[in-house]
Amino acid sequence: xxxxxxxxxxxxAPAPTGVIPKVAWxxxxxxxxxxxxxxxxxxxxxxxxxxxxxxLVALGGGISWVRSExxxxxxxxxxxxxxxxQRFDLATGTTTTLGPGSQVFAAPDGSRVYVAxxxxxxxxxTPAGVPIGHDLRVPTGWFLSASSLLGDPVPVxxxxxxxxxxxxxxxRNPSTLALWNPDTGRVRTxxxxxxxxxxxxxPGAPSSLIAWAPASxxxxxxxxxxxxxxxxxATRSVYSPFGQGFEFGGGF
Numbered sequence: 001x002x003x004x005x006x007x008x009x010x011x012x013a014p015a016p017t018g019v020i021p022k023v024a025w026x027x028x029x030x031x032x033x034x035x036x037x038x039x040x041x042x043x044x045x046x047x048x049x050x051x052x053x054x055x056l057v058a059l060g061g062g063i064s065w066v067r068s069e070x071x072x073x074x075x076x077x078x079x080x081x082x083x084x085x086q087r088f089d090l091a092t093g094t095t096t097t098l099g100p101g102s103q104v105f106a107a108p109d110g111s112r113v114y115v116a117x118x119x120x121x122x123x124x125x126t127p128a129g130v131p132i133g134h135d136l137r138v139p140t141g142w143f144l145s146a147s148s149l150l151g152d153p154v155p156v157x158x159x160x161x162x163x164x165x166x167x168x169x170x171x172r173n174p175s176t177l178a179l180w181n182p183d184t185g186r187v188r189t190x191x192x193x194x195x196x197x198x199x200x201x202x203p204g205a206p207s208s209l210i211a212w213a214p215a216s217x218x219x220x221x222x223x224x225x226x227x228x229x230x231x232x233x234a235t236r237s238v239y240s241p242f243g244q245g246f247e248f249g250g251g252f
Contacts, residue, residue, distance in 0.1 A: 026050045119144055194215050
């Protein structure tokens with residue numbers, strides 16, 4: 001069999017001509033800000049009660065997030081026992097609740113929004129936040145790849161959804177990272193994993209890049225960064241030029 005072509009590094013997509021870029025973020029008081037990168041102005045538009053380190057989803061004229069914590073007068077936060085996914089409509093200025101969920105992310109082609117209602121179930125919504133009525137159940141023994149201190153990876157790629165085996169037993173029986181195709185039910189294994197760092201899909205691309213740290217990072221100082229093509233599963237290992245591995249965190 002021919003050797004799979006190793007994945008190349010990502011390149012940025014050019015911004016459409018005449019578009020004034022905007023940026024949205026949630027601060028440590030749980031407030032949603034919209035910023036204008038042209039005039040460098042910003043204003044608060046809604047209350048998110050979201051983890052400020054978690055990613056927001058901007059799609060279909062709205063911004064979605066997970067409402068997961070209450071800010072307190074002592075500048076701390078209290079976790080919300082039953083987190084929900086909410087959406088702010090940029091046109092109407094209103095906030096609606098999509099439903100219960102611990103993660104929210106968009107399909108790479110922008111066709112739908114996924115809400116993780118548990119570690120093994122996804123609910124699909126249109127970009128406008130309307131339920132599609134199609135719930136996806138992860139195959140038995142596999143679980144959705146969750147965010148971690150190494151990053152806030154989007155678990156959906158152009159070729160399926162990132163899943164991990166469990167339970168994880170460090171060193172003795174590390175988790176396996178895999179790619180699940182909800183349409184066919186097929187699960188393709190990628191490798192023994194310590195942490196998933198990030199995923200990137202170039203606009204219109206038929207495949208994605210997945211960055212992850214292998215299970216050997218638990219015991220090896222010069223731990224490589226693995227970059228896998230989601231279509232071919234070809235993996236490129238990147239090592240630090242200083243022989244000491246990489247610092248925690250990262251993203252495409």
